[in-house]
Amino acid sequence: MSMKGKFFLSILGAFFLLPLLMQFVHAAALSFATSESITLSSPAATVTIATSSVADALQVNATSVVVTMSAATGGTFTLLSPSYDLAVATSSTGGTVTLSCNAGVESALLSQATGSSTYTLTPTTTNCAHASPPIITGVAAVPNSGGAVITWNTNIPADSTVSYGTSTAYGATSTDAAQVAAHTITLSGLAETTLYHYKVISSEYGTSTASGDGTFTTTASIVVGVGAGYTGASPVASATTTVAVATTTPATATSTAMSTPVSTVTASSTAAAGTSTASLETEIASLTAELHALLAQAKGSAGTGTSPAVNAYRFTRNLKRGDTGADVKALQAFLIQEDAGPAAKILARHGSTDYFGTLTLNALKEFQKHADIVPDSGYFGPLTRAYMAKL
Numbered sequence: 001m002s003m004k005g006k007f008f009l010s011i012l013g014a015f016f017l018l019p020l021l022m023q024f025v026h027a028a029a030l031s032f033a034t035s036e037s038i039t040l041s042s043p044a045a046t047v048t049i050a051t052s053s054v055a056d057a058l059q060v061n062a063t064s065v066v067v068t069m070s071a072a073t074g075g076t077f078t079l080l081s082p083s084y085d086l087a088v089a090t091s092s093t094g095g096t097v098t099l100s101c102n103a104g105v106e107s108a109l110l111s112q113a114t115g116s117s118t119y120t121l122t123p124t125t126t127n128c129a130h131a132s133p134p135i136i137t138g139v140a141a142v143p144n145s146g147g148a149v150i151t152w153n154t155n156i157p158a159d160s161t162v163s164y165g166t167s168t169a170y171g172a173t174s175t176d177a178a179q180v181a182a183h184t185i186t187l188s189g190l191a192e193t194t195l196y197h198y199k200v201i202s203s204e205y206g207t208s209t210a211s212g213d214g215t216f217t218t219t220a221s222i223v224v225g226v227g228a229g230y231t232g233a234s235p236v237a238s239a240t241t242t243v244a245v246a247t248t249t250p251a252t253a254t255s256t257a258m259s260t261p262v263s264t265v266t267a268s269s270t271a272a273a274g275t276s277t278a279s280l281e282t283e284i285a286s287l288t289a290e291l292h293a294l295l296a297q298a299k300g301s302a303g304t305g306t307s308p309a310v311n312a313y314r315f316t317r318n319l320k321r322g323d324t325g326a327d328v329k330a331l332q333a334f335l336i337q338e339d340a341g342p343a344a345k346i347l348a349r350h351g352s353t354d355y356f357g358t359l360t361l362n363a364l365k366e367f368q369k370h371a372d373i374v375p376d377s378g379y380f381g382p383l384t385r386a387y388m389a390k391l
Contacts, residue, residue, distance in 0.1 A: 029073045030055045038065060043084060045123045050078035050107075056116070064122040069095055069112035077119075081106040084123035091118040101128035103157075133207035134158040139200055141216040147188040148216050150200060154209075157181050158202035168197050168213055179204070193220050315388070319380035323356040331356075331380060334388070335363040340370040 036049040041062045054075035057068035067077050071094065079086065082105045088097045094114035100107045106128050110119050134154040142149045150162050157179035164187060165171040174185050183202065190196060195217050201210045315327055332352035335344050343362040350359055361378040368376035373383055 029075075030058055031075075040064070040123060043123055045081065045083045047086075047121075047123070048080040048082075050080055053077040053079075064120050067110060067119045067121065068116065069110055069119065070116035071112050071114050072116075073112075075111075077110040079108045079110075079121055081108070081123055083127065085126045085128055087122045087124050089120045089122075092116070095119070101132075104128055132156075133209045134202045134204050136200060136202055136209050136211050139211050139214060141198065141214060143216040143218050145192050145219045145221040147186065147190045147218065148196070148198075150185045150187065150198060152183050152200050152202075152211070154181050154183065154202045154204075156204055158183075158204035158209075160185055161201040161203070162187065162198055163201065164196055164198040166194065166196060170197065170199070190218050192218050194218050315380075315385050318382070318385070319356055321356050321358075321361050321378070324354050326354060328356045328360070329354045331364070332360055335360070335367055338367055338370075340367040342366075 032049050032051060032053045035051045038047050038049065038060055039045075040047065040060075043063075047065065052075075054073060055067050055077045056070050056073050057066075059066040065079060067079075069077060084106070086099065086106050086108045088099070088108055088110075090097065092115060095110060095112040095117045097119070098107075098109040100109075104127060108121055134156050137153050137155075139152040140150070142151075158181075159179060160176040160183040161173055162175075162185040163170040163173045174187060176183075176185060183200070185200075187198075195215055198214050198216065199211050201208060203209075315330070317327065319328060319331060329352050332347060336348040336352065338344065339348075340363070343359070343366040347359045347363040364380060364384075365376050365378040367373075368378070368384060371387055373387055
């Protein structure tokens with residue numbers, strides 16, 4: 001055969017064998033050893049082929065990704081979409097599509113048990129519609145005189161919303177868009193001593209969960225004042241505090257001879273955690289005794305009015321130099337109020353504290369001598385306590 005004939009046969013053979021070779025090449029499975037990103041134009045989105053994905057064929061269009069899977073090839077194919085939910089259409093049966101959402105990333109897992117199928121994956125206009133809604137636990141409200149602090153937890157990060165009002169219609173909301181698992185919303189500007197209804201809501205990637213209705217009652221503020229004409233040292237300089245008491249009734253201490261506020265005490269509706277009833281009563285009685293001392297001194301400046309009741313405090317222990325506590329502060333307030341002599345005036349200028357020191361010792365000796373209590377040693381024991389209980 002001539003050289004020309006051999007060349008002709010070679011060309012002819014290549015013409016017939018090329019389709020077979022192309023078929024063989026296209027039949028080879030696609031295997032992704034690393035993740036691969038794909039950019040789509042409508043909607044503008046970037047999707048990612050996960051590592052270790054396999055497929056028989058892959059086609060990228062402007063709006064979708066088309067994947068061919070077969071049982072003969074085996075394996076799975078995973079497409080991740082951080083921007084949009086994925087809609088999946090399949091050409092035949094025999095395969096499985098699993099959609100899930102984790103931290104805002106949609107995942108489509110394809111597998112083929114029998115036969116062959118073509119899957120068309122198209123981004124939609126929503127994000128993670130297949131996400132599970134958050135689970136809300138531990139809802140709590142801690143009220144104060146002007147509002148409340150609402151807290152709760154969710155099993156996954158989600159935003160925070162509280163709906164609240166004086167009825168179950170609510171009418172007002174407060175929202176924090178931050179995606180968190182521990183939620184805190186602070187409500188302010190509420191009416192005092194008022195019952196409020198509330199519910200909490202958390203949303204995450206198109207899902208939302210709301211709690212049931214809860215209630216809380218805001219507390220009252222107690223304002224203590226002193227007359228503008230009072231020029232002495234303030235014996236309640238250390239009395240600015242927050243006291244938790246079991247009451248929802250407004251409580252206001254006022255005096256017609258006083259106008260300049262120097263201290264504010266807030267009474268909350270529930271006892272503070274870890275604080276005993278006895279210690280609360282001690283603190284409240286101490287503040288009351290200090291108020292009486294303040295009124296007594298204001299009376300001296302104004303020159304009008306009558307002395308209030310003395311010894312509003314019920315002492316439950318003996319006291320001596322070196323002791324500390326609210327009962328020491330109450331004793332000091334009582335000695336300032338009685339004003340038995342120069343030692344009491346010195347204690348008044350210093351102001352009451354919760355420490356039984358030299359100033360308290362001298363003022364107590366002075367009072368005992370003035371009241372004919374023997375011995376006048378400065379020890380606050382049964383004799384002095386019994387004398388004060390009669391006042």
